Amino acid sequence: AKPKVGYYISNKKSNRDIIEKLSAIKVSDIKSLPINVTESTSVYDAIVTLFLENVGTLFVVEDEALKGVISRKDLLKASMGGKDLNAIPVGIVMTRMPKIIYCLEEDSILEAAEKIIEHEIDCIPIITHLPNNKVKAIGRISKTNITNVLLEITK
Template identity: 45%
Template sequence: MILIELSARQQRIIEIVKEQEPITSEHIASILKVTRATLRPDLAILTMTGILDARPKVGYFFSGKPDVNLFTQEVKGVKVSDIMTHPVVVSEETSVYDAIVQLFLEDVGTIFVVSDGLLMGVVSRKDFLKSALGGSDINKVPVGMIMTRKPNIITVTGEEDALIAAEKIMHHEVDSLPVVEKTIDDGKEQLRVIGKISKSSLTRLLVDLCRGGL
């Protein structure tokens, strides 16, 4: 067993809970001046590993376990490629309406926009909502008009540690990241989409590790 160092924010959460238990996530978020959504991954890790206890309609308690072995040695060998899932992709010419339909059929929060497999952009539920509320004809507007383009897209490679992917998702407050591999196309470096890593896949990894499933 090894000890994984907690982040500064996770350590601060533990201090707050020790001082003010029971305390709700809303109160913790208020003290840290962040949103509840930002805290969810931290609270999930702290409760699933036994450092904190959570009681519905009451709040969080300190479990009395100051040092908890979080994962086995195997965690250091988990790469993004080990847990990535199949990406949902569309072309730039796909209408916003058709992309929204695919978003819900696939039950995902983000769609990647590609051209011949190369990453062109990313579209989230928030982008689709803004477009739909903007009054434009979503049957005629191509998804390429509303997507986030490079270089403003956060990506990971299959060889990066799953922990690095989790940190990127938490820091940038996104639902998922495209997993890419670098390729040369017409003399230029491009990013080919080979997968997706999401909050769901990372949560599944955490559960498996805590239960000894890996």
């Protein structure tokens, strides 16, 4: 549901300060480390990795290149089928390149936040381009990172 926001966007001058401040924070300033699995990792092992690493999203990587992204939601959907989770590789439930929403190191956190909201995802990879036309995930930015920023700028 869309939040009611009208009343707190009245002070244009103060908003300009906030925009300036938030635009200056780059995703690379607040990024978390990527947690990677491979396409053949089972859904079961991916869920275990989520809990062990305490994250909500895993990246599927092969030879340094980002091949897919797998979220808690993807794993939950895979769990509904009643099949043996050890027998399902994440490769068949992940979101695959080129459908992955990503951002670049120099993007501001506002651009990342916009993508997260627009595409209804929890976390996006921060990538660099590899010479072979592939991309490498060098970090991730999530709603948790963004919630942290909101707290940090008020300290």
